[in-house]
Amino acid sequence: MAQNIEFHFKSTADSPGYLLGQLTMLWQRRQKRVLDPLDLTQTQLVLLAALGWLSRTSDAVTQVDIANQSNADRMMVSKVLRTLEDKGFISRKEHPTDTRAKVITLTEAGAMVLQKALREAEQADVAFFSLSGTELSRFNQTMSALIDQNKDA
Template sequence: MPKKIEFHFKKPEDSPGYLLGQLTMLWQRKLKRVLDPLDLTHTQFILLCALAWLSRESDAVTQIDIANQGNADRMMVSKVLRTLEDKKFITRHEHPTDTRAKTIRLTATGEKILQKAIISVENADLEFFTKLGTDLVAFNANMANLIKENKTE
């Protein structure tokens, strides 16, 4: 008879990681439905948003800036940005001071697609998370704190 596998938690619903994974899958499925018609993946959307946020402050946004803003792996960011460039959503230019870096910019097409995506995703988010009611503010604060506390790991 095989040995029983032991868990710290008595049931899956007691595990915050399990619950977060389940919630994430449901939420990502909802976002996929709104992003597919715009020819965007969730990762592409996040990186375009990071670029848009950073572009408000600088005309010299780099791939590393985008990776840092999105808490993303640099190699993955590089691959996704190549795809976004192929789709004509972004352009890459020589960096004014760093010869190893490229500046990344949204194209007019990228701006239009991103604006549509933001509206769709924000509406989907509100629909999905509004079920928390007044607890949404605390939920967001707890998530932001967890991100901050675990960012260095």
């Protein structure tokens, strides 16, 4: 006989955490379909995109910069960057002033794959979130506010 377990929400449709988890899994599945042919994972794309974004204003992007830009764990970033280096998408060079840091740059192959991946991922996002219609900007504002509110939690 099942135990009498108390739930705050009466239905999974009332639970924002459950719904977010389900939506995230479906979105990740969609992203995987478009990124697999490019030999990228979602995490690799996020870090490449962070590098690409930061490289627009800095010639000395570091692993810490990429971790901060992407809200990612520094150790995980290190491992993923190693994989991206093995794939020939990034290079690491000595930092001109900080002996502990490496400057991370996109290679030509990395810039090309990033551009293709961004195009594919963005098209997939538009299709995935199309139900939001004209409310997409409001949906994005709400997500941004939740990220900011919980960043240091």
